[in-house]
Amino acid sequence: MGELGPGGGAGNTYSLRPGLQRRFKSSTVKECIHAILKEKLANVQYIPEEMPQLTKSLSETIKDRLKEEGFDRYKMVVQVVIGEQRGEGVNMAARCFWDADTDSYAHDVFMNDSLFCVVAAFGCFYY
Numbered sequence: 001m002g003e004l005g006p007g008g009g010a011g012n013t014y015s016l017r018p019g020l021q022r023r024f025k026s027s028t029v030k031e032c033i034h035a036i037l038k039e040k041l042a043n044v045q046y047i048p049e050e051m052p053q054l055t056k057s058l059s060e061t062i063k064d065r066l067k068e069e070g071f072d073r074y075k076m077v078v079q080v081v082i083g084e085q086r087g088e089g090v091n092m093a094a095r096c097f098w099d100a101d102t103d104s105y106a107h108d109v110f111m112n113d114s115l116f117c118v119v120a121a122f123g124c125f126y127y
Helices: 026-041 048-068
Strands: 074-084 104-111 115-125
Touching (some): 026 048, 026 104, 048 074
């Protein structure tokens, strides 16, 4: 039997942690979210009947954009909340059970005269 290893080409390539370049980077994710929200919501008015489709569309667009960033083996969960701008306060919270070394999240808030939008994106590494 031959030796297994990097020189033989038959070594174990399964890793339990993402490489440094492949880690979920909250700052990169926040920039992506911010750019998408600014582009898609800049001149949108709050119309209750249109909000369910808009939230779904935004979450899919953000998730697809994050996949393009190359976070290999990460499960992306994107939550989008849109509400009417009425000067009232809103609190949003999340609790997660995850590995703090590999998993993370990013969030951003967008507001215009008519609506507010809160997006949270969670990245969980597949072991």
